[in-house]
Amino acid sequence: MIEFRKFTDDNPALQYSPLLRAAQYTMAYAAENNGIGLTATKTFQHKFVHWAVEHVNWPGFGLEEAFSVSKIVNEYEFPPIQIVHFLLLQRKLGRPY
Numbered sequence: 001m002i003e004f005r006k007f008t009d010d011n012p013a014l015q016y017s018p019l020l021r022a023a024q025y026t027m028a029y030a031a032e033n034n035g036i037g038l039t040a041t042k043t044f045q046h047k048f049v050h051w052a053v054e055h056v057n058w059p060g061f062g063l064e065e066a067f068s069v070s071k072i073v074n075e076y077e078f079p080p081i082q083i084v085h086f087l088l089l090q091r092k093l094g095r096p097y
Contacts, residue, residue, distance in 0.1 A: 022056045022084045027093070042096045043075040044085060052081045 007014060014020055029051065030036050037045040044052075053066045053073055058080040066073045075082050088094035 018056075018058050018080065019083065022052070022058060022080050023087065025055055026052065026081070026084050026088070030094075036094075038096065044081060046072050046074065049073050049075050049078055049081055053078055056080055 026036070029048065036048045039045055050073060053061070053063060061078060061080055066078060075085060085094070089096065
């Protein structure tokens with residue numbers, strides 16, 4: 001059986017977590033901009049995804065990789081934000097409207 005270690009909120013290891021950093025940036029963006037707009041298919045709007053690509057700093061997914069094919073990046077083309085969106089909905093921290 002795998003045992004999970006419990007971290008306190010001030011544990012220095014958490015500052016290196018890309019997932020935690022992406023979630024914090026997403027929540028800060030939502031707070032500053034009165035939420036995050038959704039498309040008709042309930043994914044994050046391109047405006048936010050573009051902002052996230054620039055600010056999240058996810059290993060292996062930088063500006064060059066994201067915009068190498070197109071000028072517009074969809075949520076499903078940037079897995080870190082797709083994961084954060086899923087977690088926000090599952091933890092009831094976000095609503096799909």
